[in-house]
Amino acid sequence: MLQLQPETLSNLADLESREWLVTNGIGGYACGSVSGLLTRHYHGLLIAALQPPLARTLLLTKLDEQVETASQTYALQTDRWANGALTSLGYRLIEQFRLEGTVPVWTYACGDARLEKRIWMAPGANTTYVQYRLVSASQPVTLTLKALVNYRDHHSHTQAQDWQMQIEAGSDGLKVQAFDGATPFYLQLPGAAVALAHSWYRGYHLAVEAYRGLYPYDDHLHAATFTARLVPGQPLMLVASTSPRPDLDAALSHRQQYEQALVERWSASLSQPSPAWLNQLVLAADQFIVDRSVAGQPGKTVIAGYPWFTDWGRDTMIALPGLAIAASRPEIARPILRTFAQYLDRGMLPNVFPEASETPAYNTVDATLWYFEAVRAYYQATQDRALLADLFPALVDIIDWHRRGTRYQIHLDSDGLIYAGEPGVQLTWMDAKVDDWVVTPRIGKPIEISALWYRALTSLTLFAQILERPADPYQQLAAQTRQGFQRFWQPQRGYCYDLLDGPTGPDDALRPNQIFAVSLTPDLLPAAQQKAIVDTVAQQLLTPYGLRSLAPDHPNYHSRYGGDRQQRDGAYHQGTVWSWLIGPFVQAHLSAYRSPAAARQLLQPLADHLRSGCIGTLSEIFDGDPPHLPRGAFAQAWSVAEVLRVYRMSVSCSALGERGGGDGEDFSPI
Template sequence: MSYISFEKTQLINLEFALSRELLRANRSGAYSSTTIAGCNTRKSHGLLVVPQPWLDHNNHVLLSSIDETIIQHNEEFNFGVRMYPNGTYNPKGHKYLRAFTAEPIPKITYRVGGVVLSKELLFAVNEARVMIRYTLEEATSQTTLRLKPFLAFRSVHQLTRANIDANIKYETCQKGVSWQMYNGYSRLNFQISKDTEYTHVPDWYFNIEYIREKELGLPHQEDLFVPGFFEVDLKKGESIIVSAGLEEIKPDTLNRLFNAEIKKRIPRNNFENCLLNSAEQFLVKSKNKTEIMAGFPWFGTWGRDTFIALPGVTLSRGDETSFKAVIDTMISTMRGPLFPNIGKNNQPDYESVDSPLWFFWCLQQYSTLKNNHTEIWKKYKKVLLTILEGYREGTEYNIRMLDNCLITAGGPGMALTWMDVFNNGKPITPRSGMAVEVNALWYNAVCYAVQLAEFSDDTSFLNEWKSVPEKIKASFLETFWDEKKGYLADYVYEGIKDWTIRPNMLLAASMPFSPITEEMQDAVLKRVKSDLLTDRGLRSLTPTHPLYKGVYAGNQTERHLAYHQGTVFPWLISHFSEAWLKLQGKSGLSFIEDIYASFEPVVFEAGLGSVSEIFDGDPPHESRGAISQAWSISALIRIKELIEKTKTSK
């Protein structure tokens, strides 16, 4: 039996089926995503969603969905599902759902009368191509399968309406046709492994709604274009393969290609393999660049997320080549000592004080693994010096080292830490000044650079920097620690210390070089455990705070107000686990093993086989945000690695 599977009673429950989503991404940054019912609930859903870099930096939905209809004795049974205004669903193909399995690839089985049809979804690893294998498992008489494609040809961030600019014409290709709805877009080649009859009857379907967008108070209604339909007669036991891709393919090779692609998959037959399977999907390779997508289905490449996720999605899987390729790609994007954080209007945004410091941490993970400290210093010294000197002398966004050797950053209207959400142009968590995690990362970065220089006998660097860590440490303790409170201040701005209990203090305990004593680390962990720890990660704010929001829901403003005010982030759990095991050793193993195991139910919810971006702060900690997030997956892979290392340590 498949590790991830659902039966009829679950599948015909539309609420259940619409809350379970499929996602498969590939090396080109393209993806395929929908629900197990085949009903798109997000504007970012689609069977073929691809980059169109000559248009913009977004993904674009070309093929939204396909309606499958079984025809027998002149009776038609449509397996499609779409939502229209007033919560109306038409057609209601979910009532024919009988089984779902995810291994080796997603397989959905329908039954109507004596007809059983299965549908297997496969997304190519190295090209933008979705393939669907339909098999007539059972039939008592002649059966015809009709396939009706729904086209969008628009960005994942937009919706479309019927218009006179759409090109409703088609061109023939081998055993299929191709469409290009608008100039500038790639052609969509729709081909079938068997000869079929295509009937061109262009039409628009109006006012299709996406329930998840509606729940978020966002635009949620659009029109989709249906150019026509294909019909093919099937015999019992017969299979056909449908291919939708940017490049035309030889239909006679589809069966071989389909089977070859299946073999490339890491089987999702247990929790650990689900994480490994998901991890490889975040790596995007194009020309001379290798990047990490922060999350699917709507995130792009984010600097901070890249560095936090990188060791887990590459090194922990034994993929050193991709690790180095991502590092080199990120270096090529630097502006002074800064890395780009997110894209904004197709222009990079460098407003991140911690990304360069996470870069040090990434290299630290690699050199610790490989024991290649002198090699790292030789190759990356120039970059590391650019960051260290840039921070010491001062750079953009008021980022600079103070006389006490701590880092300050930002100012009114700025949000440079990972808690960077704005509402009405103002940061919701304005943490300008000296942020606790930034200075924990800074201390670790300087200590690591000194360590590398010592391995390489770089006396010039050591003469300049060797005394700095002790100064940082002394200032850190004086600035952030309070013996009576027993934990660290979250940030200090204009002389005022903010004692709000957030998870940021955790990094002072988890970093390889810690600026606080073991007793302080223990106190910090106890505070984080009592106030912030859940079985889905760490809350971003203690529930005792008046601004705490336990549910991430509502319109955009309501969600923004909740994002860093109680919402749970899984990525932090690896740093909690690392700090815990660093102090407790093998005696702390069972607790961390329980934390790791508590995440297993997540792969059966939301994004199947993956882990979401965030969860509600309040029980039952419902999955929220993007259905598959790189740093969430990375955190759990790293925890598993930490557990195994601790077990075998002396």
């Protein structure tokens, strides 16, 4: 259980900067600020995935709650308006906030009454449950809920004007249809009196959207008011769903049992007791794994981050070893690997599946190479020779396409290194682009791409040997790459070029990408060079929450991430800290220093972060300069995954002794 400290609850700035998230396993979610203030376009109690896992649509925004005792009425909501006014101030009544698993729980003090509220979602359904329980009171209270609804893409905003929704009373609730052809949704509170309404509340001010330089206002429709008597020991539960007949008896205990089983499975797989904060991350990992059908057949995929990302090829392959393998759920990886294999085209995986179900975009050079890494981690965990045999032809095809050349000038050059890029296209994970401006184009030979290529070749060599197929061609290619890779080393600086053979020559900027030359494989660089890279990155790029994307002494360094789209994307990979990079750094540190205890200590600040940002999970990015405030997506798959992965790796190394293995020990997943 994670609980916020009392001093946090008394400060509105602290409360509105902390958020909560629940998900349904098909792309839908609910989220908000702990304070109850709407601060993002994405905040809502039911954001339904109408075409799972996409077409995410805000349906139920919030419930304005009012508790009436014998002597006083208490409004629990807090609102900020376009004119700057702050009304209701219900956040002052929050006596406690905690997570029970992934379920957020508020305790409100209303005179002598103590009211608990819990929110969760039904797995596999666009259904949210909001439960109210009177923990203690001298007598029953009256609970009034104003339901504020919408019907818009979760990225968007509403200017209502004269929009008329269709609202119909029904058994224990109401049906809302935003317009003809819209998916209807239903609000039910058994035993409550329901008064229909149709009143637009206009001009909510969204502070985070203002910070991000976006339109910071929104309108929501008061659709109905529910009134019910709340008695100690007799909880009330409002259900919001796209189903006219949702499961009204969905016990909270079902979710609690499910989450307990996930934690027990993780803990049982470790050779030492798991800290509570790691158990929480195991539950956070589950929030990113969602269903995706392919050609009418059920499959799985990974949501890259909440609230705005969809399933990205690169993010999925980087995250999969942590979300599935490290979390002791390898069966999750199998359908995901199969799902993405069906989207391979010209030796490339899609970079992103657009929200509007358009053709997948293939603008990535590294997603396909990370696919090898995910397959390798899966095989190590399962010894699933059948799946390996099924995927092997596709893996061979990927190598062949890179040898002869594919999109965007991606090809194997004569020095054994991978060239990629052309003007106007962003292909590596440093992929920010504003209109026609590619912020970090990295045209040429990015260091991590050739490191991944080498790792893919050694993986394919291993797979060929397991399947008794010819392996010599891949061994020869790997030897060529290992020899050519020395071109990256800068002896005068003691670290590697970030890029070779670019339009203006090599790029000597100190970036974190060279850490992959150490973390992915033990033999791509000499040991002395590997240690020098780890030391240099630690001195200039390491922060408590991950690695900076650019050294602070570089003229393009940005210390703070914020502002409009051009300002934000201009800083995205120019100094901003990325928490997922703590994974490869810890792995490289293990390789260089053989100290699992020191490696685990590097993860501790992220444990502390679970009580800031989005409670119970890890943020995508942080400011480059102290105090390194969390930014970007408030819950990021690869951030969570990499911490789980390298924590498990450090435990495995501890089991071998504090030395972490013998000389030349390979700290990669297999």
